[in-house]
Amino acid sequence: MAVSEQPAGIDELLDRVRDTYPRVETHEAYEAAQAGEALLVDIRYAALREQDGLIPGALVIERNELEWRLDPRGSHRTPQATGHDLRIVVICNEGYASSLAVASLHQLGLHRATDLVGGFQAWRAAGLPVTP
DSSP states (O other): OOTTOOOOOHHHHHHHHHTTSOOBOHHHHHHHHHTTSOEEEEOOOHHHHHHHOBOTTOEEOOGGGHHHHHOTTOTTOOTTOOOTTOOEEEEOSSSSHHHHHHHHHHHTTOTTOEEBTTHHHHHHHTTOOOBO
């Protein structure tokens, strides 16, 4: 980076990351999960899950464990991490942290990873299932 160049701000970084993959809307994510075509992964921290509820069937993996649990070659992977072709939809609270998480999953070779536009809040606002 040249001395006069400024590092990217978070908004620019999010735009860059999001330009590299197609994000999904709530109903598309719901239908893909129902059809067994996508694994929903909730990365919200415990306080938000306790406050707002859970998406039935979503795998809960807090953000700080995400790469270790979803790397198909990792020693700490979850049983659902079956391969690099797995379609993963990452869900955070509002759809910001999930975009950065997807960029990290792509670096691990999980090329079909994506995230939910608007996150959990959009899911709930769309009237999709939530359990307390």
